[in-house]
Amino acid sequence: MEKGVPIRAICRAISVLQAVNRMGPLTMMEISRAADVPYPTAFRLVQTLIYEGIIEMDPDLKRYKPTALVQSLSCGFQDGELLVEVARPHIISLTRRIGWPVSISSRVGHNMILRDSTHANTSLTFERYYPGFTLPILDSASGRLCLAFTPVEEREALLRWLRVSKLVDSEYLKGASDALNLDQIKEQGYAVQGRNLHNLTPGKTASIAVPILKDGDFIAAMTVVFFVSSMSVDVALLRYLDEMRLVSSSISNILQDYSALNAS
Template sequence: MEKGVPIRSLARGIAVLQAVNRGGSLSMMEIARASSVPYPTACRIVQTLLFEGLIEQEPVRKRYRPTGLVQTLAHGFQGHAGIVQTARPHIVELTRRVMWPISLSTHVGSNMVIRDSTHSLTTLTFNDYYPGYSIPILECASGLVYLAHMPADEREGILASLKRLPDRIPIHTMRMIEEESLLDDVRQQGFATRGNNHFTRNPGKTSSIAVPIFEHGRVAGALTLAFFSSAIRMNEAVKQFAESLRNTGLAITTELGPSAAAAE
């Protein structure tokens, strides 16, 4: 097998497990849809995950949920404690002022993973999002802003890997990145937006704005402000919140390292 080419069956198995872990409780059809895996394949993968004890079927209902065994997949992971500790008071204060929840996420593989959030501190949210919740990097504002500010060679490596799994990527977003200078626009304006987010516990109900966080001159993560799609139009949300979000990101960047100026 060519070096660097992903094993399709393994990639699909991971996608199914991530979908169940994100959803908490999903039907088989919902699993197939959320993971972008064909229904017959998703059924076989679910049976394997049941056998391995990573998921279980709910009593009475034909729905599936993760078991405590999924936590073993995180053993050895050291996390981003320094970024979380630095960012926490800033995102709490920003939520106090704007009322909408803020999340801190970092890049892992082809996903952005939430490390901390303030969803539990406001009523303006549908769900809490705890550390470990992952979203495909091309499907979220935090992923776009992260891609825009990472080194070009690393970005090209990620995009090349994603293109090897065409059923797992949004073709329109990839085309905008390659042909329409989407990431150049994100760098120029200093933030990224995403309307009607699909990979949430309430698909389509929220939209978001994200800004980068830097550590010693390199992008280290992203801050995302989420709001109800039905409550505020994106252009109005940008007017109201983008500057405050950027200022919060800059304050965190300044505390993380003395080379913040290199990130500008």
């Protein structure tokens, strides 16, 4: 077995749990489709997760949903607390000024994980997104921005893992770094997604992401999401990019000050 090859059963179980947690309550067929696993496999995994008490079936709806026990999976995780504490007032203020929702996300494994957002603080959104929502690293503005700021060796290891795990089409991965223009993204300091296809309203929104840095290292992406029908990406860049950079820079500076204070 090649070193680093994931255990497929565990990967599929995680996919099922993420689907239920992200989109539930879901029927068994919806779970199978959302997690991209065969129906019999989805059935066995769901039964296992029910046995462990992590999900349950709503007897009235005949759908599956997460239980409170799913919160135990985050016990001990504190990495994002300071980031959210520092960024929260800044992204709320930015949303009040521009109207559009702003999110903070960072990489966990091969996905970008939402740490916080202001979707609940504005009417200019189709859905509300909560911490834990996942986005694919190759097909989101925040993910491409993260890859652009990731050291080359670490980036290549991540792309290699995606290839081995078969989570992403191998032909697409062959030229992923070149196709995504990662060097250009890092040089310009932002990434865009013309249409967000992997969210709760596929194709209806676009996004712009700028980095939050500490000691020059990428910590998270700050992303503004807007309706595709309202303006083009070029117009959005002209209107919002400078202000986004100022806000992300302020967050970065505060995180840097915390780091320096703790080091002294």
